[in-house]
Amino acid sequence: MYTTEYKLEKLHSLKNEVKDLHPFLSDLFRKIPELTNVEYTHGPDEFGADFVLISTDNLLGGEEYIGVVVKQGSIKQDQDDIERQIKECQITPRKIAGGKKVVVLNQIWIVTNGTISANAREKIKNFHSDKNIKFIWDETLIKLVDKNFPTFWEDVDRNVGNYLSALEVKVKNLNSKFSILDVNQNDIYIDQQLVRIDVNDIKKFRVRLKQKPVKLKDVLANERVVFVEAPMGYGKSKLLRQAAMEYSELKNFSQNKILPIFIDYRDLLDDYDNKIESILDRLRTKEKINHEELNIVLFIDSMDENKIDDEIKVQKVIEFVKGAICYKNIKIVFASRPFRNPLLDEKLDTVLVRFELMQLSMDRIVKFVETLCNAEVITTKLKSDLSKSALFKSLPRSPISAILLSRVLASNVRELPSTLPELYSKYMDLVLGRWEIQKGNSSEKEYETTVIIVRLIAKFMLENDLASIGIGDAEDIISNYLSERETGYTVKSIFGKIQEFDQVINVDLQNNKLNFTHRSFLEFMFAESLFFSYGISAQIENPFALYWGASNYFYLGKLKDCPLQLDKIFRLISLDERERLNKIVYSGSYLLAGYQSPYKVISSCLAIVIKEAAEFFCHVVENPQESPFGNFPKLQLLAIITSLLRKSLEYEFFKKALNELETDLFMMPELNTTDSISAFFVASLRAGLGCEDAFDMLINEKKYDLPEYIQLGIIHVSQDTKNINETIKKLEKNIHRKLKANPQLIDPIYEIPLNKLKHKLV
Numbered sequence: 191m192y193t194t195e196y197k198l199e200k201l202h203s204l205k206n207e208v209k210d211l212h213p214f215l216s217d218l219f220r221k222i223p224e225l226t227n228v229e230y231t232h233g234p235d236e237f238g239a240d241f242v243l244i245s246t247d248n249l250l251g252g253e254e255y256i257g258v259v260v261k262q263g264s265i266k267q268d269q270d271d272i273e274r275q276i277k278e279c280q281i282t283p284r285k286i287a288g289g290k291k292v293v294v295l296n297q298i299w300i301v302t303n304g305t306i307s308a309n310a311r312e313k314i315k316n317f318h319s320d321k322n323i324k325f326i327w328d329e330t331l332i333k334l335v336d337k338n339f340p341t342f343w344e345d346v347d348r349n350v351g352n353y354l355s356a357l358e359v360k361v362k363n364l365n366s367k368f369s370i371l372d373v374n375q376n377d378i379y380i381d382q383q384l385v386r387i388d389v390n391d392i393k394k395f396r397v398r399l400k401q402k403p404v405k406l407k408d409v410l411a412n413e414r415v416v417f418v419e420a421p422m423g424y425g426k427s428k429l430l431r432q433a434a435m436e437y438s439e440l441k442n443f444s445q446n447k448i449l450p451i452f453i454d455y456r457d458l459l460d461d462y463d464n465k466i467e468s469i470l471d472r473l474r475t476k477e478k479i480n481h482e483e484l485n486i487v488l489f490i491d492s493m494d495e496n497k498i499d500d501e502i503k504v505q506k507v508i509e510f511v512k513g514a515i516c517y518k519n520i521k522i523v524f525a526s527r528p529f530r531n532p533l534l535d536e537k538l539d540t541v542l543v544r545f546e547l548m549q550l551s552m553d554r555i556v557k558f559v560e561t562l563c564n565a566e567v568i569t570t571k572l573k574s575d576l577s578k579s580a581l582f583k584s585l586p587r588s589p590i591s592a593i594l595l596s597r598v599l600a601s602n603v604r605e606l607p608s609t610l611p612e613l614y615s616k617y618m619d620l621v622l623g624r625w626e627i628q629k630g631n632s633s634e635k636e637y638e639t640t641v642i643i644v645r646l647i648a649k650f651m652l653e654n655d656l657a658s659i660g661i662g663d664a665e666d667i668i669s670n671y672l673s674e675r676e677t678g679y680t681v682k683s684i685f686g687k688i689q690e691f692d693q694v695i696n697v698d699l700q701n702n703k704l705n706f707t708h709r710s711f712l713e714f715m716f717a718e719s720l721f722f723s724y725g726i727s728a729q730i731e732n733p734f735a736l737y738w739g740a741s742n743y744f745y746l747g748k749l750k751d752c753p754l755q756l757d758k759i760f761r762l763i764s765l766d767e768r769e770r771l772n773k774i775v776y777s778g779s780y781l782l783a784g785y786q787s788p789y790k791v792i793s794s795c796l797a798i799v800i801k802e803a804a805e806f807f808c809h810v811v812e813n814p815q816e817s818p819f820g821n822f823p824k825l826q827l828l829a830i831i832t833s834l835l836r837k838s839l840e841y842e843f844f845k846k847a848l849n850e851l852e853t854d855l856f857m858m859p860e861l862n863t864t865d866s867i868s869a870f871f872v873a874s875l876r877a878g879l880g881c882e883d884a885f886d887m888l889i890n891e892k893k894y895d896l897p898e899y900i901q902l903g904i905i906h907v908s909q910d911t912k913n914i915n916e917t918i919k920k921l922e923k924n925i926h927r928k929l930k931a932n933p934q935l936i937d938p939i940y941e942i943p944l945n946k947l948k949h950k951l952v
Contacts, residue, residue: 192343197332200343201303207262208232211303212240214342215260217352218331219243221338226253229286232260238278239295242286255286257295264304265327269314272300276318301326344440349478350449351440358438361431361452367696368427368707370593371562380558380589382429384409384418384545392532392833393826395906397840397878403548406433406523410487413543414521415511419528420547422710422740423590426525429547430489433523437487449484455493455524456657464506466514486520493526495709497655497737500768504534511541529736530775530837531768532830533818549587558589562596586610590708597621611747611783614714621693639677640687643668644695645722648706648715652741658705661697664688710740717744726752733759733780734772742776747783753791756784760795767817770806771834774799778838785843793847796839800851803831804867814944821943825899828867832874832907840878848876856887866892870900877911886917899939901925 204210212232219228219241227244231237239257246253257279259272279295286293298321300306300314306327314323326334335342341351383403388396406429409416420426430452436442437450451469453462462468469488470481493503507524514520524542529535538544550558585591591610594617598607601620607613622644623637646667651659668681688704689697694711697704706712720728720741726749732738746752759780764770777799781792810827814820819827852872855865869888877884885904889896901921908918929936938947 194332197335197343198328201328201331204262204303207260211260211262213348214303215241215258215301217348218335218339218342219258221355222334223338227287231284237282237284238275238280239284239298242284242295243299244286254297255293255295256297256299258299258301261300261302262304263302265300265302265306265310267307267310269310272314273317276314276321276323280321297322297324299324299326301331303328303331305329341440344444346440346444347479350443350484353477353479354438354440354443354449357450357452358435361435361438364431365428365435367698367705370590370693370707370711379428379432380425380550380554380592381405382425382589383548385548387419387535387544387546389536389539389544392535393822393829395829395832395903395910397833397836398910404545407436409543409545410521410523414515415542416521416523417538417542417544418523418525418547419544421527421586421588422713423586423588423708424547424549425589426527426547427491428589430491430523430525433487434489447485449479449481449486450489451486452489452491454491454657455526456496458490458510459498459506464510466510466517466520470517481517482519484519486517488514488520488522490522490524492657492709493524494736495657500529500531500534500736504529504537508537508541515541527736530834531771532834550589550592552587555585555587555592555595558592559596559599562593562600585613590710609747609783609785611714611744614710614744615748618694618711618714618718622691635677636679636687639679640684640691642722643671643684644688644691645715645719646671647695647704648712649719651706652712652716658703661685661699661702661704664704713741714744716741717748720745721748726755728755730755730759733762734764734769734776736772739772739776739779743779743783746780749784750786752784753787756781756787756791756795760798764802767806767819770802774803774831774834774838776838778841778844781839782841782843789846792844793850796844796847797851797854799839800835800868800871801864803835803871804864807831807867808864811944814947820945823939823941823943825902825939827944828870828899828903829906832871832903835871836875836878839875842879844875845879848872848879852876852887856891861892866896866900870903873904874907877907877913880911880913882913882915883917884913885921886915889917889921898925898928898935902939 204214212230216228216230219225224245225243226246229242230240231242232240238259240260241256241258243256243258244253245256259275259279261272265272276298279298283292283294285291300323304327306325311325314325339355341355344351346354383405385403386401388401391397406416406418418426418429434450434452437446437448443449451473453469458464458469462472466488473479473481493507496503498506511522514522522542528546529538535544585595591613594613597620598613598616607616622641647659647664650656650663650667665681665685668684672679672681672684688695692707694707694715695704696707706715728745730738730742730745733742746755749755760773760777764773777795781795784792807827810817810819811824819830822830852869855861855869855872858865861869866888873884873888885908888900889904892900902925905918905922905925908914
């Protein structure tokens with residue numbers, strides 16, 4: 191805390207009225223919430239007032255027009271200049287708001303950064319007894335600054351201080367805009383941790399091995415360019431906003447001299463042309479800040495939330511980083527859902543370091559839900575029914591899951607949801623008012639009309655790659671829908687109802703924009719629009735594209751029992767390698783979403799994925815010059831595909847299907863290379879699910895002709911899953927003995943890229 195003596199000294203140090211005191215007061219007035227408009231009028235045409243302020247009368251309404259007379263230093267006996275300014279303030283009407291409004295001042299403030307003697311105040315009051323005059327001197331200024339502009343006391347450049355204050359307000363507004371918590375819970379934050387993604391893990395069959403958790407600020411102490419990735423709802427945007435907020439605190443800036451910049455990826459492309467120079471130029475020209483004297487952390491959020499092709503997106507990131515890396519004082523943090531494409535990841539790894547957000551532990555989920563919910567509800571529901579539910583076992587351990595779960599639990603639902611799409615559905619029913627209808631507190635017709643329009647808005651936004659839309663556009667959607675129907679509702683009434691859905695949709699009247707409070711809500715409502723428009727027959731475009739992945743997942747989760755859709759999606763012939771990989775990545779979530787489909791369909795789809803993965807592997811091995819994956823050594827390629835399969839399909843739900851598929855494979859008269867690779871993938875998944883004998887059948891059936899790279903793959907997966915039995919130990923001993931006797935086999939398996947081999951290694 192700063193002493194009163196320090197504060198007085200800082201105020202008194204503003205020696206030049208125009209160059210020092212006026213800018214300070216301009217900053218102060220603009221931060222006082224009761225003042226709705228601040229105009230700096232000092233000059234030859236000021237008519238007595240250095241500032242004209244507008245304040246709102248909160249009690250009776252209406253506006254007060256205040257003229258501010260500013261004097262540097264103490265005011266004692268000589269008041270001739272002040273007298274003149276007071277008279278001019280009172281007599282002369284003046285134009286404000288860019289000449290659009292003519293007013294007469296009805297209040298006058300005499301402001302100084304020094305003292306005003308009691309005699310001076312009394313004399314002015316007596317001489318102008320018919321006028322509303324207030325006095326503000328150094329001691330009262332301190333109170334105003336403490337309440338509205340406390341950052342002024344920090345030893346920070348004025349422009350930097352104003353920028354940091356504005357950024358803090360911007361981030362707080364974004365937190366409010368995208369909050370799905372109740373207003374009184376907005377300050378609740380789960381401190382999140384990151385784990386570095388080792389670029390070699392996926393090449394070495396390592397799925398479970400994780401590095402030590404770290405916090406973002408510790409990462410930034412050691413890294414210059416960071417890429418934070420996590421699935422939907424894990425809090426990527428909140429993490430970046432929280433970090434930007436902490437860096438924007440004047441106390442932190444005074445200690446570290448680190449200036450945060452927070453932008454959306456769309457802004458980087460649209461407003462800054464993907465160039466660091468454009469960002470720095472804006473900082474220099476608009477904010478009047480010299481970036482060369484500071485350290486900068488640039489936070490770039492929501493990389494995944496546009497339709498740009500993933501390869502183009504990664505290339506733009508690389509171009510941006512290469513342009514920024516020459517500025518030694520700049521660090522960068524990107525946030526995105528994972529690409530889950532080893533080729534793209536490897537390109538990113540050339541210019542940055544990737545981290546993933548950790549899942550919350552079950553204990554932290556429960557504690558967070560307890561914080562948001564009534565403790566008694568948690569004791570009776572969560573710790574009994576919930577602990578046994580399929581949802582609690584399969585629930586993504588993310589902040590958004592905990593938030594949605596807490597709201598659903600607090601409402602005393604009769605039946606717990608079984609999957610994440612069902613959790614979203616029950617949450618939407620709750621916050622959009624479905625349960626109010628059941629209680630008799632709302633109209634079914636009005637609810638249905640409003641929700642249909644919310645779905646139409648989501649469809650319009652997602653199809654047109656929009657993060658927000660103008661209120662006029664939203665009203666047009668409402669109008670178009672109502673004009674073709676006799677609902678009895680008006681655009682105004684439905685829009686007013688949408689405004690009540692503030693935990694799903696944010697309506698920003700000031701900026702004339704509307705947006706969903708969370709990206710996944712937009713994707714969920716888009717999926718709802720598909721379901722209610724087409725039922726089970728919706729055409730799913732680009733089923734394995736990153737942009738559409740979440741909405742496809744929610745659509746299948748809405749269907750639940752969707753054998754035809756699953757069969758259609760999984761029998762699509764993937765023409766390029768990216769689609770093949772994405773099919774592996776999304777297969778698990780899609781099949782889990784359609785969990786009520788006949789299990790034979792689930793098994794069939796799983797078999798298709800595994801067979802296509804094996805065919806992809808064999809195709810690259812046989813034609814390494816035709817594929818960028820030919821740049822990997824053989825065992826690394828096997829490891830990459832195995833790791834993707836395990837991350838996608840390693841769920842108890844698939845255990846029966848994997849057992850059946852293994853039986854089918856070994857019922858065949860003879861296993862060819864593709865079949866052997868399929869059998870290896872199946873066994874790897876079973877090992878990850880805890881089957882101690884997962885590899886025994888493969889080893890025993892192919893004892894004498896199991897290729898060395900598959901034997902080594904078996905050993906690596908067994909080590910990662912900590913599932914090593916006597917069969918594995920014997921295999922490990924034999925292969926190590928063979929490699930020791932034939933060391934020339936090692937490099938072609940581990941080190942030499944497939945496209946560099948002189949002969950094919952089968």
